[in-house]
Amino acid sequence: MTTATTQPTTERPQRRLPQEVNILMVLVGISLVFEILGWITQGQSFLGNPQRLSIMILQVSVIGIIAIGVTQVIILGGIDLSSGSIVGATAMISMSLAQVGTFDRAIYPGLTDLPVIVPLIAGLMVGLIAGTVNGVLIAYTKIPPFIATLGMMVAARGFAKWYTKGQPVSFPTDSFAALGKGMTPVFIFLLVAAIFHVALKYTRYGxxxxxxxxxxxxxxxxxxxxxxxxxxxxxxxxxxAALAGIVVTARGLTAQAGMGVMYELDAIAMAVIGGVSLAGGRGTILGTMIGMVIFGVIISGFTFLRLDAYYQEMIKGVIIVAAVVADVHRQKKRVKKS
Amino acid sequence: MVSASTAAAVDRVKQRIDAEGILAIRGIRKEFPGVLALDDVQLKVRPGTVHALMGENGAGKSTLMKIIAGIYQPDAGEITLRGKPVTLKSPLDALEQGISMIHQELALMNWMTVAENIWIRREPKNVFGLIDHGKMARQTQELFDRLNIRLDPLAMVSELTVAQKQMVEIAKAVSHNSDVLIMDEPTSAITENEVAHLFTIIRDLRARGVGIVYITHKMSELFEIADEFTVFRDGKYVGTHSALDVTRDDIIRMMVGRDITDMFPKIDCPIGEVVLEARNLTIPGVFHDVSFQLRKGEILGLAGLVGSKRSNVAEALFGVHPASSGEVLIDGTPVQITSPKVAMEHGMAFLTEDRKETGCFLILDCLENIQTALITRDHVRFGFIDQKAVTKLAEDMAAKLRVKTPNLAEKVENLSGGNQQKLLIARWLLTKPRILILDEPTRGIDVGAKSEIHRLITGLASEGVAVLMISSELPEVLGMSDRIMVMHEGHVAGFLNRDEADQVKIMDLAAR
Known part of the structure; x- marks a missing residue:
């Protein structure tokens, strides 16, 4: 990551820019690289294509919703590996309660055409319960968050598979499908981000x-x-994570037990790229939002450059590690100073 | 056949060791941020002697030992080992040059066997270069036989008692066959029988010519085992004497002998009714039957040596680790203080001993640090903080306490120790406490900030706050307190009134 190239001052510390500015510079830099490469190799603009940008944002906003939660867990000094599995479990539950009556192989034939609030609440409850179990385990038994949420990751995925014995669930009502239609996921993400930005900054909770x-x-x-x-x-x-699960299943019009695999890692990566410190105590929702866009730009940029999907994953791995190295480096500088 | 010149050289070295000791230290200085831990100290350990190092808490004993063991590097000064100047770059370096140390905190690996712990890095190998476990066990047994320790070399360290672990540590140190052996309060965790056993081992090592540095608080041990002793006070060398021609009182005087200056601006104020009363507070194995009363406007000093469990009592009162039996009364009413939150509801505040570990949020800014306790209770509506009001209060309090910082947005890690401490006091004063518990309120901060904090504490008492002040600095306790409670190994050893208390009396109770 680029660090400020100002001269080290020995006198009064200068007014420091918020860390988000650094991350924003990274975003701008990466975008410009793709822009230049785009003109060179494809003969067209990367950024000057509103459709590409809106698809990009749409792609990352579902995981972005998870990242808002994960950001808070990491600021708290913890980690959550269970989000991806909660997505899977939530998708199954909510979709099974959102099926249309005209579909003759509904999971609950007596419970079709329910108002959208039912699958919505049921799905959110799944996440709330799983998250509470994580929290109780970590807070009261003092087991490491890594282990508690790893257990939940495996268990919730198992639950999702057991629920329909591996069968996908489909045919939702229109009102449920609307939760994932068009740019709705982006609006849901923005709403969630706004709520927790305020909560972290201006309330006792934060x-x-x-x-x-x-x-x-x-x-x-x-x-x-x-x-x-x-x-x-x-x-x-x-x-x-459950909210993300509902959105993703509504958008896909189907629920499968394997939904959301690796989402937890992408969400953690977004937060870390966005400057949230794995040591706890530092990070912002704004940072994570920028991290999310960086993530999106990289993926869509590689697709734009027609780079093989395998390269994408490898480079993603490198970027995540680089972000953590940058974080550790920041910590070290801090330790030396004190 | 040894040539004449070699023999002469050996002779010269021998003479020098006799004159300078096997280990000689001169002019050692060590500074930590904000504190001068050691200032021009010296120590000379002769081979075949036990040299006790005495001093109050914070006198610099442990710091010097860590320098000798290669853990810290001195800022200035000279260390001579067997007559030759040396630098000790790391614990391993010190060990290889012939200095072993038995640490105050046990440093064994719990999930390895006794033998593995003792021979780590020096494991006997078989012909294939693999570890020869049989030989390692035999070596351990031989060592244990020599030291008369009855322990299974193949036992897992995690299954040993603290005293057994201590014996393993001792055996490990002895196994290096070092010329100098440092023991930092080796008897703090073992029983009388084991102490006797340890002393047998020490006498045996002494007879073999090992120079032993023995740090202790206990007078009785000094007279029983030491040949010579050196006293440090406030990081300075006071003197070295033979253990034969001094009395207990002489040593206490050497350890505490300084004048109380007018650093402590004690304001006499009327002392009111009992606000806080503790009755028979006990945590088995930690402290027992601690009872005392604390009155409005009173400063009750709490003195005691390391291991007297003063801080544990404070933590119990504030609900950090509640006592398992006994009663706490506030204004005469019994209360159950199960958490710090409950304690705060009863008007208590607690400045913890270690401001970095349990006080500051180092990576957060000053404002966040000051407001933490306040916003658990006031200035919050529907979860939203009335930041304008809180900031104003925080700024006023920081100004009143003269916290030196460019602004409250500064990260606390960039502040000096004294300012960090003031910030934490500000945090508690914003909650307007009636009962203030202070654990080492001026530890590790410079003299100027110290007297400011002292003035602040007496000021609070004169406004009617009841203060319980734990301090390892006797002048501070004597200068500030209306009454002094002295603890010794988890028990209340006695109370002293302001007019009758002096350093010797306190030490007498604290170091029975």
Whole structure:
């Protein structure tokens, strides 16, 4: 990542720019590289194609919804590996309650043509429960978040497969399908991002999250109920993963047990690229949003350059590691200073 | 056949060792950010002697030992080993040059066997270059036989008691056949029988010519095992004497002997009714039957040596680790303080001992650090913080406490220790506490900030706040307190009134 090239000042520290500006510069840089390569190799503009850009945003916004939850978990000093599986489980449950009556092999023949609120609430409940279980395990049994959510990742995926014995579920009502139609996922993402941007910045919920991520012991001594807040954050992360699951299944008009595989890693990658520190205590929703767009630009840029999909994955891996290296480097500088 | 010149050289070295000791240290200086831990100290350990190193908490004993063991690098000074100047670049380097150390904190690998722990990095190999476990077990057994330790070399370290682990540590240190052996409070975790056993081992090593540096707080041990002793005070060398021609009082005087300056601006103020009372607070194995009363406007000093469990009592009062039995009364009413949040609801505040570990949010800014406790209770509507009001309060408090920072958006990690401490005090004062528990309020901060904090504490007491102040600095305890409670190994050793207390009396209770 590019770091500011200003001279190191030994006197009063200069007014520092927010970290988001750095990440934004990375985004601009990457976009320009694709723009130039586009003119050279394809003879056309990368950025000057509104349709391509809107597809790009659409592609990443579903995982973006998950990333909003994951961002908070990481700021708290944790990690959530279960989001992708929660997407799968939620998709199955909500779709099975959203089927049309004209389809004669519905999962619940007596429960067809239900108002959209039913599959929506049922799906969200799946995520809320899974997230709460994660949170309770982590906060009260003190097992590492990595292990607790790894367990949930395997279990929730198993649940999704068991639910219909591996059969896909299809034929949703129009009102349910509308949740994934057109640019709706993008609007849902923006709404979620706005809510949690405000929550992290202006509410006690946010202050507690940063405090616990920065120093859980100090947070506890300051009168914060650390355990309860941990449960809250993981529950929110589960809820948002479920929301993403509903959107993705509504958009695809079908639910399959394998939906959402690896989404958790993409969501973590977005957050990390967006400057959220894996050590906890630092990061913003805005940063993650930029990280998400960087992610999208890279994928759509490679497609635009007609690069093989296999290269895309390899390069994605490199970028994720590079983002973490940048984060660790920032930490080291901090340690040296103090 | 040894040539004459070699023999002469050996002789010269021998003479020099006799004159300078096997280990000689001169002019060592070590500074940590904000604290001068060691200032021009010296120490000379002669072969075949036990040299006790004495001093109060924070006198610099452990820092010097860490320098000798290669853990810290001195900023200035000279270390001579067997008559030759050396630099000790790392613990491994020190070990290879013949210095072993038994650490105060046990440093064994729990999931390996006793033998593996002792011979790590020096495992006996078989002809294929693989580890010869049989030989390793035999070597361990021989070592244990020599030291008269009854332990299975193949036992897992995790299954040993603390005392057994301590014996393994000792055996490990001895197995290096070092010329210098450092023991940092080796008896803090073992029983009397084991102490006797340890002393047998020490006498045996002494007879073999090993120079032993023995750090301890306990007078009785000094007289039993030490040949010579050196006293440090506030990071400075006070003196070295033979253990034969001093009395216990002489040593205490050497350890504490400094004048109380008018650094402590104690304001006499009326002391009111009992606000906080503890009755028989106990956590089995930690502290027992701790009872005391704290009154409005009173500063109750809490003194004691490392291991007296003063901080544990404070943590129990504030609900961080609640006591398992006993009663806490606030204004005469019994209360159950199960968490810090509950303690705060009763008007308590707690400045913890370690501001980096349990106090500051180092990576967050000053404002976030100051407002943390306040916003758990006030200035929040529907979850939203009334940031304008809170910022104003925080700014006023930071100004009142004279926190030096360009602005409250500065990250706390960029502040000095004294300013970090003031910031934490500001955090608590915003909650308007009636009972203030301070654990080492001035540890590791410079003199100027220290006296500002002292003035602040007395000011609060005169406004009617009840203060419980834990401090390892006797002058601070004596200068600030209306009454002093002294703890010794988890028990209340006694109370002293302001007019009767002096350093010798406190040390007498604290170091029985």
């Amino acid at each position: 202050k507690y999250t940063y405090a616990i991520g920065a120093n859980p012991q100090a947070a506890r001594v300051s009168g914060i109920n650390v355990e309860r807040h941990i449960v809250k954050i993981y529950a929110v992360a589960g809820l948002l």
